[in-house]
Amino acid sequence: MKRDAGIIPQELLDKAVAAQQQLGQLPSDQRAEFIKKNSKIWRDFKNCLSEMSYGKCWYSESPEPQSHLDVDHFRPKLEARRSEKVYDKPGYEWLAFSWDNFRLSAQLSNRPVRNEETDETEGKGSWFPLADGSPSACWENRCVDDEQPMLLDPINAADVRLIEVHADGRMGPSKYCHGLNKLRVRESVVRLGLDLPRLKEARLRVMRDVKMLSDMLGRMLDTSSNDESYANKAEIEAAIAAIQVRTHPREPYAAAARSQLRMMGLGDLCVMPEEA
Template identity: 50%
Template sequence: MIPEKLVKVAERAQNALEQMPIDQRVAFIKKKSHVWRAFKRHLRAMSYGKCWYSEAMGPQSPYDVDHFRPKSEAQRADNEKDDGYPWLAFDWDNFRYSAERSNRLSTDEETGQTFGKSSWFPLVPNSPIACWDNRCTKQEKPLLLDPTRKADVALIDVGSDGRMIPSKTCTQAGKERVKASVRFYGLDLPDILAARRQVMIDLGDEVDKLLLLIADAMEAERAGDPNLIEMHRKTITGWTLPNRPFTLAARARLIELGLPELLAGPEDQLAIAA
């Protein structure tokens, strides 16, 4: 829950911004960066410390409060940019808790390709473009997936090799959005790809242990140790809870192994929220 006092601070900054001449807006926004930074720990709590874009989690990974729609400049293409969305600089609905590797520009040392969202905010062809005098953001069609929209999250999945891929229900337009998001959020950079793959490997090992216990019990024509079997089941289900890193990868691995019944359900999620 966002404290009301933080919301009020943001509202006051917004009201001041609305009264400013155009040539003073960018400087004012930069001066007031403490406003959105104050939201960080509350945004972090919403995702159990995970980056909203990558699901990565780590105490040595710096995190930012990203503006999904860039506050001072929007890069639409390599040679195309505009003033972005300054009126959303203090709108906490526009904030996303993001690892630096997803939010800031960086270079893949293996390929030399640049990754990171930074001020990039491309739109699909022929999309309306919102501006200060016409704030039609609801009519815009962003190319990047928004982690706060269920419909967007449903477009992306994890392949058997750990790479991010379009989901089975993705249309061609959706596939283009997934491709752009993987690039700009750096979702398949070597370090994060290795971490995601490790989750899938470790989960597979736990599944092997469970199946071996069940097989041994069936071969001996006995019930086996129900407590031990249940412990392994709970451990496996735990990998798919929202407080674990790379939950989507864990879920994809279980489905691939033909064990969707071990996925965490609403009652499991309520247990960690209690």
């Protein structure tokens, strides 16, 4: 996920900075109420965040027309739930109006919901566990760069490389994922609702579509190699373009399309960053 501050109007950025400065001058017992009363500030960022991701959830790649989107605070603003029994209150109040902490999220990733297949409660909410032994930032010691979050961050390229779509449409560890990171992937899949049944099926539809197009391209190439009279380059190029477009960042579930191509040994057909 590539963030672009240039998309955000300066007036909106200034308003967020002013709110944060005002928050910093309040006594601790008044901060939470101030944050709640000024929620419109981060909600106003929604359209800009949506433009950065082509209208898709930053966690699940679900398109906005199919999913109401929230502006999620990656580090929860009012309380941080570390485990089933441990809560840090307050949470990351100093990041309440920081757009660096905003992630555009489908409501099923951001709000608690029951997975009908596993009966687990999924959805991020205020959940933000840290690895054992990790420092924990607070108002007096804002050491967020030293923390080791268990949730993967969609704006962190190193985190994105740890997770991929598997053949059954579920999200799981990639070949680059080892050790503690496998637990982080598991935690993220559950807490962000990345394997909810309808989401999994949406990925599988994209993967079936890509496989069908790839098989069609293969038949064209076989015909071309076995029959010198077959030279319809335009059809072959059109088939390649139809496959590639599904891997473009603007497409819903593009990660599923890219995974399907890699599984078929056709990863070179994925749109490259410079092409996107």
